[in-house]
Amino acid sequence: MINRDIPDIIVGRLPVYLRALRHMQAQEKQTTSSQELGEWVGISAAQIRKDLSQFGEFGKQGTGYNIAFLINKLLEILKLKQIRDVALIGMGDMGHALSRYQGLSDRGFQVTLVFDNDPDKIGERVGHFVVADNREMVNTIRAAGVKVGIICVPASAAQEVANKLIEAGVTAILNYAPISLNVPKGVRVQYLDPAVGLQRMSYYLD
Amino acid sequence: MINRDIPDIIVGRLPVYLRALRHMQAQEKQTTSSQELGEWVGISAAQIRKDLSQFGEFGKQGTGYNIAFLINKLLEILKLKQIRDVALIGMGDMGHALSRYQGLSDRGFQVTLVFDNDPDKIGERVGHFVVADNREMVNTIRAAGVKVGIICVPASAAQEVANKLIEAGVTAILNYAPISLNVPKGVRVQYLDPAVGLQRMSYYLD
DNA sequence: TAGATTGTTAATCGATTAACAATC
């Protein structure tokens, strides 16, 4: 079966499978089954087989999936066989932490441009890079062809920053600001507001 | 209609509605409609009405929802009319940033206990608190009755930390570590691995 | 009153699960 139009909810599970497979690989495991992978990530075996079958036949009856092979397929599917440059806006505590976070560059994303609007921060070195002025954002990002942005500014500034990113050609935004962003079709946003996660779980507490 | 057994997917949208309503309130708006709120958060008006109707009749035909009233109802439903203490484990860059993040304490959660296993960090002051030794985690959390934990340690240590949190009575975990956690029924986990969000969006890039 | 918008029902749509023939 080849790729027709894959539901986004399936696409969303692939990075989770990938993460688990890498973990198994680090433990020198060679193969796994939908059963085992499912237990690891908390998803039914049937669903994992169904999800993967959207993209091809990656397993073998009787033995399961070769881990290295499946990782490679997932990297292809998710277009992760390249490092992507990322622009990060807002060098507060969170922006700082993310720009230094090894977990991004390990997994396909490298923060190469960082911006802030605070004159005290502009010019500061971060990693190999220097904090640039927000006013240069659109031109610099467009010139660099960067398609991925991370918003770490306060809620009050987030929509305006998003608008500029989109103007600059960014089509994938990771949003740490606690606000829903209005974006045109074709632009994707992933929200990582910690308070939303906590408030959601709060419902189940006493 | 009173609360029977609400699907988690609905519970998960309530904090997003709440966040948008607060934003409207900050702009001095008095009332809103399912239509308007839906446009703001990117969800259909019908769905918002259906979601809210699970918990009561909060609107008025012809005029919509009183914002202050609806906020108050959502706070009640989500059990957010109290400040909850939170334990944070792992004082690396991310843990540091989170422990100082105003956006948590503004919205019902206060980091009051912080732990690390690095002798250089133990004893360090963070906010009004002092970084404690991981080995004290279970006893301290249990004694304080804290039910919410945030994991900011590397993937290699996260499951062990989760086990300790659960042993100490925590039932809601916000997990920044890039790994799926194995937890017993009754314990909830929200995942905030930034790479998963980016990899998911990567599928739609060239 | 006329217009607007709710809460709810029924219809639609989509996602998950169960089951099993195929086959390694």
Next chain:
DNA sequence: TAGATTGTTAATCGATTAACAATC
């Protein structure tokens, strides 16, 4: 071969949407 596990189909389950009477 016998046992295990895939990929896929059909059945089930759940979530979303459309539509509208009720009513502010």
